[in-house]
Amino acid sequence: MxxxxxxxxxxxxxxxxxxxxxxxxxxxxxxxxxxxxxxxxxxxxxxxxxxxxxxxxxxxxxxxxxxxxxxxxxxxxxxxxxxxxxxxxxxxxxxxxxxxxxxxxxxxxxxxxxxxxxxxxxxxxxxxxxxxxxxxxxxxxxxxxxxxxxxxxxxxxxxxxxxxxxxxxxxxxxxxxxxxxxxxxxxxxxxxxxxxxxxxxxxxxxxxxxxxxxxxxxxxxxxxxxxxxxLGRIVEQASAAAFFAAPRHPYSRALIASSPVPDPRRRHGAPAVHGEVEVGATTSGCRFRNRCPMALAKCAETDPPLRVLAADHLVACHRADELGEPLPFAEQIR
Amino acid sequence: MGDTLVAEAPRVLDVRGLSIAFRRPAGPIRVVRDVDLTVGHGEIVGLVGESGSGKSIFARAILGTLPRQAEVLTGEIGFVGSDLRHMPPSQVRHLRGDRMALVPQEPMTSLNPSLRIGRQLTEVLEVHRPEIRSAARTERAIEMLELVGVNFPSERLSQYPYQLSGGLRQRVAIAMALICGRVELLIADEPTTALDVTIQAQILDLFVRLQTKQKMSVLLITHDLGVIAQTAQRVAVMYAGEIVEMAGVDDLFAMPRHPYTRGLLDSLPRAGGAARKAHLPSIEGAVPSPAEEPRGCSFVNRCAFGVDLCRQQQPQLESAGAGRSVRCHRWQELADQFVRRDAAP
The missing domain is CATH 3.40.50.300 (P-loop containing nucleotide triphosphate hydrolases)
Structure with missing residues (x-):
């Protein structure tokens, strides 16, 4: 990039x-x-x-x-x-x-x-x-x-x-x-x-x-x-530094929150997302919406395109701008 | 973590001095050597080791399902007060699935591919709880599927394993392990290794909930230190058939005492930009073959701290403070160096 x-x-x-x-x-x-x-x-x-x-x-x-x-x-x-x-x-x-x-x-x-x-x-x-x-x-x-x-x-x-x-x-x-x-x-x-x-x-x-x-x-x-x-799509694409400092897609955040951190003082609470990847389950709208904690009605209607959020940072999510600042990955895993 | 509390809790599993060997024409090869391990009531104990460390054979010895070529040489396997090693196989078979159960790595191979989920679940009850009538068995199967978080439980009964995803199959395997309602010890052998991370997080959460809500005791066998850190209260680290370190989970990760444990923890990539693309600390060499039983310490060839003593004399597992033990001649000298740099409070 x-x-x-x-x-x-x-x-x-x-x-x-x-x-x-x-x-x-x-x-x-x-x-x-x-x-x-x-x-x-x-x-x-x-x-x-x-x-x-x-x-x-x-x-x-x-x-x-x-x-x-x-x-x-x-x-x-x-x-x-x-x-x-x-x-x-x-x-x-x-x-x-x-x-x-x-x-x-x-x-x-x-x-x-x-x-x-x-x-x-x-x-x-x-x-x-x-x-x-x-x-x-x-x-x-x-x-x-x-x-x-x-x-x-x-x-x-x-x-x-x-x-x-x-x-x-x-x-x-x-x-x-x-x-x-x-x-x-x-x-x-x-x-x-x-x-x-x-x-x-x-x-x-x-x-x-x-x-x-x-x-x-x-x-x-x-x-x-x-x-x-x-499910076949790129949902987020960014330089590693930008991605790990602030992942923007709810799925990226779920992946990070699910990684088993090798530190017992940082135990996860409840699982970050429920359900599983279902191949071929969704035919319209965002493919992650069934598991997404932030899904809205419009997520079922329109497939979010991969759009530029910042220099070197692309996200396919209608609500990417609304997501609060996440904890950088390093803070979560270290 | 409350090591002392845990040690006082009644023991569900109490293994003493267990050695297991494979028979070979050239003489027996000891793959598990003098292992002591306890699991308290309502406790999750992690057993970490790499391939060939003997962790799975150890689990099979407890379950009484050792392969034909393997035999227990010495030791006791105490299970809720009785010694499994001197129990007739028929009796051990009766305990298995009833009071102790296995959750295997790959449920696709452990579930019967030609039987519907409902049949597989109720069969356990037919064998171990014949007093339960047929209709009640099906009801109980649905309850168990609900308990382990399978959606549409009654519809699942008529499905075959291949129709379920990996995560669901693993939930069914856990339901099968628990269905008798009398299980006191769950042995989970790499239960999430074949699963995706978001599903792994769900299954680990299920184990923790079973432990806290149902006071289930779990022996969790894995190679993944992250999985251990997320779930276990105590940890045993196994290397080349021996336990080299045993400690409460917080102590082990904050202050590893054995050079091998430390090497494993150090070799994990740390997230963070500054060190990106820098060399990761690594343990040189590979795990020794079990055929070459060393005279001294089994880790000495890969250890950065090995001295002559380590090559000549085998270290014993010795107490290293409250609730922890370590098998290293030099652990006391090295203790100060072994505080992980990022683990200081």
């Missing part, structure tokens, strides 16, 4: 619909609905939201694992859809992904060497004779000893596996890595090691991250820009 740098990645009105079969009725749900984001080079954009909010679908659209039904994806100044075959291959080299579960995302019968060498081979980034040295270098840059190359994924710890996933991602020298909950499956004591590694790699290689997470304390630590999604 910082206007100073030209965005590395931007999307305009991305939309993706899926058919949902329930019994004998076929419903259509819009998993990602009119999503426009911008990510500057070397920055981290965090996408926050609960299951069903479309954050993983957004990750698939950005990595071109899914093709959007509508909207445009612009990478490095050029629309991805108009690229030639060769240019698309280059796109795949420039944009990589790290997934949540390092147990499920590494082919179990490949040794680490094969796993890390695979992207190098596909993109012809190393001759066969240079492969072992290159793999060793990449392993070193993610904090793994070269002898790990001979092991199978099942012989590694969770943290080591996630390092291998990151090694695969950086092997092609990408410019953007989509991280889909990259530390959620890891043990607490290992989590911060991987977070530190991602921060180091960003600094050293000038990487941009699209970072999908539900952990708001972590997002506050690593993100430059925050997007909150609810």
């Amino acid at each position: 910082s206007a100073s740098k030209a965005p590395l990645l931007s999307t305009r009105g991305l939309r993706k619909r899926y058919k949902l079969r329930g019994g004998n009725a076929v419903r259509q749900i819009t998993a990602v609905d009119d999503v426009s984001i911008q990510l500057a080079s070397g920055e981290t954009l965090a996408v926050v939201g609960e299951s069903g909010c479309g954050k993983s679908t957004l990750a698939k659209l950005i990595t071109q694992l899914e093709i959007p039904d509508e909207g445009e994806l612009v990478f490095d100044g050029r629309p991805v859809s108009t690229r030639s075959r060769r240019e698309r291959l280059a796109f795949r080299r420039d944009v990589q992904i790290v997934l949540q579960d390092p147990y499920g995302s590494l082919t179990p019968h490949f040794r680490v060497h094969t796993l890390v060498a695979e992207p190098l081979r596909i993109h012809r980034l190393a001759t066969p004779s240079k492969l072992p040295t290159r793999v060793a270098e990449i392993l070193e840059s993610v904090g793994l000893a070269p002898e790990i190359a001979g092991r199978f994924p099942h012989e590694l710890s969770g943290g080591q596996r996630q390092r291998v996933s990151i090694a695969r991602a950086i092997a092609t020298r990408p410019r953007l890595i989509v991280c889909d909950e990259p530390v959620s499956a890891l043990d607490v004591s290992v989590r911060s090691q991987i977070v530190n590694l991602l921060l180091d790699l960003q600094r050293e290689l000038g990487l941009s991250y699209l970072f999908i997470s539900h952990d708001l304390a972590l997002v506050d630590h690593i993100a430059d820009v925050v997007c909150v999604m609810y």
Whole structure:
């Protein structure tokens, strides 16, 4: 969102619909609905939201694992859809992904060497004779000893596996890595090691991250820009500093108020919101209104558009101006 | 927090010196080592540990549902005055679901996918409360669903688990655990790990309400320190099969005594702009494999404060003030350094 740098990645009105079969009725749900984001080079954009909010679908659209039904994806100044075959291959080299579960995302019968060498081979980034040295270098840059190359994924710890996933991602020298909950499956004591590694790699290689997470304390630590999604829509988008100083959407506030703060002196009272995310439940008006403590009649009638509330701060809520000054997130969690 | 009060309350669970091993051709591997743990009446005790710390196996030993390859080597499992370890399995089975119950992590796998919710709930009553007649069973099932905050309870009875959301399934699992009305100990093993944060907050609130209103005793097993801070009165920290620290929740978070506890608390990202993108403190290395039982302290290889003594001699769990204990040779020397910088009053 910082206007100073030209965005590395931007999307305009991305939309993706899926058919949902329930019994004998076929419903259509819009998993990602009119999503426009911008990510500057070397920055981290965090996408926050609960299951069903479309954050993983957004990750698939950005990595071109899914093709959007509508909207445009612009990478490095050029629309991805108009690229030639060769240019698309280059796109795949420039944009990589790290997934949540390092147990499920590494082919179990490949040794680490094969796993890390695979992207190098596909993109012809190393001759066969240079492969072992290159793999060793990449392993070193993610904090793994070269002898790990001979092991199978099942012989590694969770943290080591996630390092291998990151090694695969950086092997092609990408410019953007989509991280889909990259530390959620890891043990607490290992989590911060991987977070530190991602921060180091960003600094050293000038990487941009699209970072999908539900952990708001972590997002506050690593993100430059925050997007909150609810049922396919962006409901709030702001610089991390502005967002965490004063979240403006009732849903953002509910997410913050629900985060289990690791301090027994700050226990939550009653739950911040009732009910659950209901995919496909609302067809008109604001999608959060069924759970929103501030909903009015007009929230059922008109869908609030994402509007500019302040510089670098967009909110989709009719009543965002009426919300009082919230407690900054840091005050709540510290 | 009132540690002394809690300690005087009648104990629902009183585990002493419990060791559990997996049988392996190369010899038994001890995955739970010499664990003492009590849960008082109407108390929520948190058991924190990472994967492989032995926390789930510990829970299964209490419930009498250890896998075939595992066996209890030593120790006692006191449950409301009787020793479960020396009780015939048939009797333990009778207690399970009646006076103690499990709330598992993923209710999709613990609920029977082919049975309607109503059937699953009433089955518990058929087994444990045969004196209740059929119509009254259904009524009780509806009451329980209401109690745990399931909307449209009577309509839910005819639904299947797949028709419910994760949060609702977890509420049904809790209703199933409570339906006999005689449950004294609820063992919740990562009950909110699979849930979204707003739903997690609702389920944790439910546990706290059950504890305060119904005087339920809960052993809450989790890896999430935030969940512990929000719900528990006392906390046991488990590492590599051992309890390394035990304390009242306020004391543990304000003044951790064990280097591992401190490392865990420090590694949590602090919200706040100044430190954004700075390195997080972390515990180097990984949890040791249970096969390599150390001679000295099990944490020494990852500990920033380890000395020769720690490598040579295993520390014992020793008292460290009112209601707390710690397994560390150096806790007294380190105590002053271990006040969290942001926790000073």
